[in-house]
Amino acid sequence: MQVTETLNEGLKRGYEITVAAAELEQKVNEKLAEAQPEVEMKGFRKGKVPMALLKKQFGQRLLGEAMQETIDGAMNKHFEESGDRPALQPDVQMVDSEEWKEGDDMKVTMTYEALPEIPDVDFSGVELERLVVKADDAAVDEALASLAETAQDFADREDGAEAQDGDQIVFDFLGKVDGEAFDGGAAEDYPLVLGSGSFIPGFEEQLVGVKAGDEKAVNVTFPAEYGAENLAGKEAVFECTIKSVKAPKTAEVDDELAKKFGAEDLTALKGQISERLEAEYAGAARQVLKRKLLDTLDELVSFDLPPSLVIAEADQIAHQLWHEENPEVHDHDHGKVETTEEHTKLAERRVRLGLLLAELGRKAEVEVTDAEMTQAIMNQARQYPGQERQFFEFVQQNQQMQQQLRAPIFEDKVVDHVVDQAKVTDKEINKDDLQKAVEELEDE
Structure with missing residues (x-):
């Protein structure tokens, strides 16, 4: 040979x-x-x-x-x-x-x-600032108020009061098409929040203004794409008898509210909320730290880039942005999306940083464990209720999907490795300043 x-x-x-x-x-x-x-x-x-x-x-x-x-x-x-x-x-x-x-x-x-030779980098001179935000009483109280809204109850309005949008009515109803009752078209003591969109379009709007004791005929037309073929597109009349009209009532912020959310008492619930908020703040602060680190590395390290990788990345960026600007197009049956200088510049940054992080991870022997992969798969599987097992099996048989899940875990572990070697100082700020820092990342 x-x-x-x-x-x-x-x-x-x-x-x-x-x-x-x-x-x-x-x-x-x-x-x-x-x-x-x-x-x-x-x-x-x-x-x-x-x-x-x-x-x-x-x-x-x-x-x-x-x-x-x-x-x-x-x-x-x-x-x-x-x-x-x-x-x-x-x-x-x-x-x-x-x-x-x-x-x-x-x-x-x-x-x-060929992949380029990646130069060695001394991270001891890299200086980074880690933002730290504590969950203050105002933030905890705001979260508690939000929980109280989700746990709202309803209380009877005074006699003769008319139902408003957002009120709950309790009523009996009987639906008929061409004068004949149909299966699933009747109920007694049914609680309905007006404006919730629980019923077919046009139904709830006609019940705004009813009072307890009223009888009202609601005329609607089932949507053409309605699930039951025998009702799709048909006109119907619902004979409604209003039993009561109730106004929304925000739950009290007390121990009872805490128990509804699985806490022993209000103090325990506040503690859980504080921990959750600080975890959210830490996650946002990490994104800011990571971006600052990547910006620093992008300026610190330079090497030749494989043109094929840059072209492929620029094409992907242009294609993704085109779909974001044309959300009505769900498939890829469209003309070629031309790349711009801006797309290429962003692609060069991504390829450079991707190669650098991959090399740093290789030299540091960074690995994604089976336990970390399993957790990542389970987190994704929760988006498909009832199909978790099928999703898990799909990922096990799909190398590309496995790589998509493994890549961000690997990248985060490499970032942690680099941060450990850099000079990092903590800076305590409030949540508004943290929000501004995150918004600045999105604007870049």
């Missing part, structure tokens, strides 16, 4: 690999000899089939295997000896493939872009 360099410009590499016909024939013969003891063929005892007959029967298939294994072996040996790591899968092409025949030498070309 002969390997000849044909291209070496920047990160671009090209090689021509020549495999002698005799070498391929030897590999085929070795495969035949290995298989011969187990081969059974009519007219011959097991393991006694002549090599010539085996070669006639299986030679072409084994020749294909030998060619592939030889090229794979040559590529692996090349990368091991050269130390190159391809940015993307190398492009391998057989020379004169249409004219090639058994007995000829085989020539293939291999081209790729």
Whole structure:
């Protein structure tokens, strides 16, 4: 086998690999000899089939295997000896493939872009500021008030009061289509919050203004896409009898409210809220710290970038932004989205930082554990209630999905590794200043 360099410009590499016909024939013969003891063929005892007959029967298939294994072996040996790591899968092409025949030498070309050498970085001179926010009484009280709203109850309005949007009415109803009652169209003592959108469009609006004791006929038309085919698009009349009208009442902030949310008492609930708020603040502060670190690294480190990675990233950025600007288009059946200089500049930053973090993680032997992956999968699976098991099995069989879940975990662990080596000072601020810092990140 002969390997000849044909291209070496920047990160671009090209090689021509020549495999002698005799070498391929030897590999085929070795495969035949290995298989011969187990081969059974009519007219011959097991393991006694002549090599010539085996070669006639299986030679072409084994020749294909030998060619592939030889090229794979040559590529692996090349990368091991050269130390190159391809940015993307190398492009391998057989020379004169249409004219090639058994007995000829085989020539293939291999081209790729090598990953660049990443310079060592001394992080001891990197200075970062970690924002720290404590959950004050005002923030805890605000969260408690929000919980009280979600735990609201309803109290009877005075006699003769008209129902308002947001009130709860308790009523009996009987629905009819063409004068005939239909299944599922009746209930007694049904509690309905007006304006909640619980019923079909146009229903709740007609009950605004009713009073306890009223009887009202509500005329509606079922949507054309309604789930029950026998009702879709049909006009209906609901005969309603109003039992009571209730106004929303915010729950009291007391021990009873705390128990509704699983806490022993109000003091315990305040403690839980404080911990949750500070965890949220810490998460937001980490995003600010991470962005500042990445900005610093982007300015601190410079090296050549594989053009193919930059182009692919710029295309992805342009495509994503196009869909954000055209949310009505849900598929990818549209014309090519042209990249701009801004897309390319952002792509260069992402590729540079991605390669740098990957190299830092490799040198530091950062790994994503099975437990961390399992937790990430479970967190994603919660978005599909009732289908958690199917989602888990899907991820287990999908390498690309696994990589999508593993990548952010790996990146965060590398960031932690770098932060540990940098000079970090804590700065205590209030939540409003933290919010401003986060908004500034989104505007950049």
